[in-house]
Each structure stands twice: as C-alpha cells, then as structure tokens.
Amino acid sequence: MARAAGARGCSGRCGRRWRGRRGALAACAAWTAGWVLAAALLLRAHPGALSERCTDEKSRSILAALCRDYQGGVLAGDLCEDLCVAGKLLYRRCLYYDRGKKVLQADWRGRPVVLKSKEEAFSSFRPPGLLGGPTEDGGPAVPEAELLLLVAGEVRSALGLELSARSLGPLWPGRRGLRWRGQLASLWSLVQQEEFVLLSVLRGLSPHALPVLGSCGHFYAVEYLAAGSAHHGTLFPLDGAPRGRAQAVSDVALSFLDLVRQFDHGFSHRLHLCDVKPENFAIRQDLTVVAIDVDMAFFEPKMREILEQNCTGDEDCNFFDCFSRCDLRVNRCGAQRVNSNLQVVCDKIFRHWFPATLRSSAVSSRLQRQLREAVQDCADPGGPRSAAPALLRRLRHLLQAALRELQAAEA
16 A cells, blocks of 8 residues: 555656646747747848858958969959959958858949859859860860850749840850850859849840949959938938939939839830849939849749749738739649739838928929829739739829929929
C-alpha cells in the first residue's frame, strides 16, 4: 500500500511536472511564433530591413575585385579602363545593398552616375558554359549566330520577349578582339540581370527610362538622379524647380501621366509597373519623371506568366502592385492584370499631392474639388482597368486647366 501510495504520489508529482513542462513549451512556442510573425510583417513592410549593411570599405573592396578580374582578362567593358586604369570613374559612396544587389554612386568624367549589379561578385553569375575553347583570335569557338541565339534565349527568359538578332544590337559586345572572350563573359553576366536587359531594350525609346551608359564586367552604369521619398513633403525634391511648387507638382503629375500612357501603349507590349513608390522614381531638372528602379517592371508576356499561379482566393493573386483574380472553379489566378499602372500611380503618388499642394495656390476651389474627385476615382482599386484611358484624359485636362490658372495668376 505504501508502494502504491508512493506510486500515486510520484504519478501526481510527475504529472504536475509534465503539465508544467508542457505549459512552458507551449508558452515558448507561442513566443517564438509571435516573433516569427513580427519578423514576417517587418520584412513585408520593409523588405530591406535585414539587408547587408552598406559600407564604403565593402564597396571599395567589391570594385577592387572587379578591377583585378579586368586586369586578369576575366571580364571587360567600356568603363573598365576609366575605372581601373585611368582614374576617370571614381567611387563616391555606397547607396544601398539589398539582398545581393549592390548600388554605388560614382563620378564618371565629372558626371554623377550609379553603378549597379544584381550580385556582388562576377563569379556569382552562371558562366557561359556552352562557349567551348578559345579560337586563335581569343574568341570562343561557337559561331556568332549560335551565340546570338543563346543571348536571345536569355532575353526571352528575363523579359518574356522574342527579339530578333537586329534588336539585340544594344546587348552585343561588338567586334572580336583581344578581350572579346572577356566581353562575352561580361555580357553573359549582364543578361542575367533583368533590369539591365529591360533598360537596354528601352534605350532611346522613352525619356522615362534610364539609358545604360556603359558597363564593366557585371556592373552597369546609369544616370544618377535623386530619388523620391515618402518622407519628403512633396515626395520629390522640388525646391529648386524654376516655377512655384504648385506648378511644379502639376508639371510632374502630367509627366507621370505621360509615363503611364507610354508604358501602356508605346511599346510592342504593355509594360507593367508592380512596385510603385516615390523611391523608385526621380525628377530631372526639366521635371520629367524617370523610373530609376525597374526590377519589378514586366512586359505583358512575363506579367501573364507571373500572375498565372495556383490560388485559393484573390489575395493569392496579388503580386506587389499588380493584381489578378482567383478563378475558384480551377483554383488558378487569371493571367490578366485587373488593375492598371494609372490606378497605382494615383493611389501611391497623386493621393499624397492633391488637394494639399494646391490648397493655398491660385487654383480655384471648384477645380481643386474636381481634381480631388478625379484622383479618388482613379485610385479606386475596384475600378475596372478599361476605365483607365478615360480617367487619364480627365486628369490631364484638369491638370492643364490648373496650370493655366496658376500661370494667369503670375501674369
């Protein structure tokens, strides 16, 4: 009986001990889950929160490695000589690192530029393994026609576009020479970077896209422009605008409308902007809007490929600022984007300008009200994409009327 009592006592103590331990484990699991959820929400709101710290020391080290590879004949490019030998391309500061991407500011022959690469090291990119051994002139043994097909395949993978050999001109390294093999290896690293390929394809076609100024290995250079910021009162630095702030905002808004019109209808396929925020745009001195970060811009064929995924509800069909709808009959997202570039620009940019910027200006209260209502209608996520052309015309008409009133008040 004593043994039984002892057993019951042990059972009670052990049971209490186990229940206590189980409660502690449950509390620990809940605490861990809470932190995981908080981290997930943080990353969703601020995807660069856990990015590698951007430092001058690291940036200089990256460029030094680039120059060692250039001097060793591993890579080439039209900016390498200025960067690595002549001292005409000078590092200034680190702008940001973001999940492998490196963005640096430099001065090129007195002109501020940005050096970009999707990865830090040249060796991080998949090498052109099909090129075979070198020929007598130092170039690869594969015929040029086959190389063009390989490059076209990379472009198709990056953009979803079928480009002719003639259209690949901006991407081609040029005539064979002593560094031709390094040039081709460098090209191969560049065509694996979607933004470089997109900017190269758009070169000369739009004032709203940055031209590629040159490259060295896997880094390419574009014009430096001060990016917008959600913390800035007018989203973009307009203090130096040649006219008043209200006129500058109206001019910039009209430029945004021109960007939307051109990206919707100015190319062989619609170009979708899936990450619209002030930081991804800049304003030139003539108040032209420029898309300075197009990592999340996709032509229609690629957009359809991205959107057409499995789903259980419409929320599964949201790809950043590009939305589709879930067909519950087949649990598949539609390949057609249901919102538009204009709707997102109105929501993320225009709503923060109107009517606050015009309230103390010479624009009549009636016109301010009409403009505010037009922006609200345009920003409505439930509005059909088919309404975008009419809304764009309405906004342009109202903004031009606002400019006329502002100019008349100055006269």
